[in-house]
Amino acid sequence: MSHDTTRDNKLFTPFNVITGIIILVGLVLTVLRFTKGLGAVTNLDDNNPWGLWIGFDLLCGVALAAGGYVTSAACYIFGLKRYHSAVRPAILTAFLGYALVVFALNYDVGRPLRLPYPIFLSPGTTSLLYEVGLCVFLYLMVLFIEYSPAALEWLGLSKIRNIIVRLTLVLTIFGVVLSTLHQSSLGALFMIAPSKLHPLWYSGYLPVYFFISSIFAGMSMVIFEGSLAHRYLHHKMDETHLKESEGVALGFAKAAAFVMMGYVGIKVIGLAIDNNWHYLATGWGAWFLVELIGFVALPALAYALAARERNLRLARWAAAWSVLGLVLNRLNISLVAFNWHLPSAQRYFPSWMEIAISVFIVTVGIVVYRFIATHMPILYEHPDYRTDH
């Protein structure tokens, strides 16, 4: 690990200026949201009570944070220790992803101070939304504990750190169980609206689709985030991380390719079981095929070629492509194909302020990730604990 001091000392770098402006605008809009209400900043209405903040911040945020449970399960449950160096960055991304999901939820719900009510005061045990809320609440705590050894090593609190490290396997199992539950339940939420969601996207298998797609989205996010870290935080990586990163990217590319092709298979089975073939000849069908072929099957092929030819560059491009595909899928289900039969005047399109707050939340995530990865042992192993595993 080498230290580039010029990189650390400049205040007015392009990154700082751009993120500073975004955060400033975000803060102004936050004040507006919490003083004037949802109506002042959003285009939400009774037909569209869930907008961009649910479709992007929550659905995409949760799916793209799946890298945490996928990587830690691969390493600690399936014993693939060659992915060990990818676990901490993946857990950090997942922890920040979920933390920002909860943060974004405060903007979206009408009375954010009542968010704890379903957990502590009036649990709706027959409600899917309750299950999602409970899982996200518990998994955020699990992720915080899984992430905490890095912070504790940084703070020099080795006793607590050693106790928590002994819980790794239990936490990983909790993570997989909770993720399986709520990733699928997020899809199941949309099963309440068969008349609102277009038949090409509506299916009794929506929970399965959401869960399977979260697996390859998580893997893609690990590769994508790894490629960004290589580009911008290369100086923070130790030799082990640098040596293992190609194996991580190509191994995940291979796994993601297979899972994505399986996903295409079950999507086609879903079309067949509901006999929805005739919709493929419509404009909606073309858009469905753009999503399924253009943003799942083709990146899966790109992943396969990358894994076969050991082409790291192609794997990284395929990862970005797959992440876009996941975002497209979640936006299609929650916004584009939702209320598809309504006249265009009544359709929802997010206001610029909703988009700006979403950009603000993503930016906060990037800034916090950068701070943590720069200061704590995320991309390198702390010298005092190198012999631990």
Add this chain to the structure above:
Amino acid sequence: MESVFYTLQDFMLHSKNITYIVMGIVLIALPLFWRFLSGRDEKKRTY
């Protein structure tokens, strides 16, 4: 593929027939895809 279905039995018979054919194709295609994926693994595996 649009057919007229008079009963749920008609619909299930038709859609399940097609589904089983698709499932057969998927079950054959996925192992072949896996062979394509791992085709060069032994020679170049470095980790």
